Amino acid sequence: MPALMEDAQTLWEFHQMHHEPRDTDVAIGLGSHDIGVAEHAADLHRQGRFPLVVFTGANAPTTVNDFPRGEAVEFAERAEELGVPASALRIEPRATNTGENLAFARALLEGEGITPRTATLISRPYQQRRAYATARKIWPELEVICSARAQELPDYISTIGSTRRVLDMLVGDTQRMWVYADRGFAAPQQIDEATYAAYERLVAAGYTSRLLESNARSIR
Known part of the structure; x- marks a missing residue:
């Protein structure tokens, strides 16, 4: 072992991106089995890193028992419990993979007339590199900073x-x-x-x- x-x-x-945190236009919290995504987003919001957080995610076989009402819905609720105001939260409840997370979050923001130039992608720690690679393909004009809760x-x-x-x-x-x-x-x-x-x-x-x-x- x-x-x-x-x-x-x-x-x-390998999956750590080691991006330095900085201020961005929005955050996009990627749904998963890890509620730490919501908690880390709340921490960064309290630091003033971004004014708006989009949580995106439906369910997967690995998450349906943990978040029966959907990843994005329950992540947003956890962030609000930790002090993120509802006015700073957006919920995208349909995405079932990382590509959809980004595409659907983009459509949601565009529907509100928001075209971010920079975004903090918040994920579980070992999803950072894949999130970055997906963003480069799906949304290449967006400058992304990958972030996850620092854990061994x-x-x-x-x-x-x-x-x-x-x-x-x-x-x-x-x-x-x-x-x-x-x-x-x-x-x-x-x-x-x-x-x-x-x-x-x-x-x-x-x-x-x-x-x-x-x-x-x-x-x-």
Whole structure:
């Protein structure tokens, strides 16, 4: 298990973008199983980093039990509990993947006559790189800063309450980097040999529940 956790740490570090926080026109909080997205958005809003937060997300098989009324709805409620005024919150309740998160959030803002030039993309920690790659493809003119609650992998596993769930998700998000780029859903990202080797070992160890059928590797 220690060797597998070292591999998980390699994937964890690969997905971090290490963007410096700064003020942006809006925030877009991506739905997931991680309520920390809403809590981190509330923290940044209190710091004055952005005036408006769009939470986007319907449900997925991994979230329907945690957020039965929808990810965006319950994330917005949590942010409001933490002091974000309702007037600063927008809810996009239909998106079922990261591409839809961005496309539907954009449409919502455009419907209000808002055309942001900059945005803070708030996600679970290991979704940062995929969120960035998707934004570059879906909304290339938007300057994005990726942000997530600062946590070490063991602390994150404790927060979620399941090592297997986190490792399965890490493996699945890593595979999506090249599969989604191949399918035209995201901009290509460089993937180093150490990251890919760690991914392969975790797949061989059975952390496969979030894998897509396609596993072709065309990006390094």
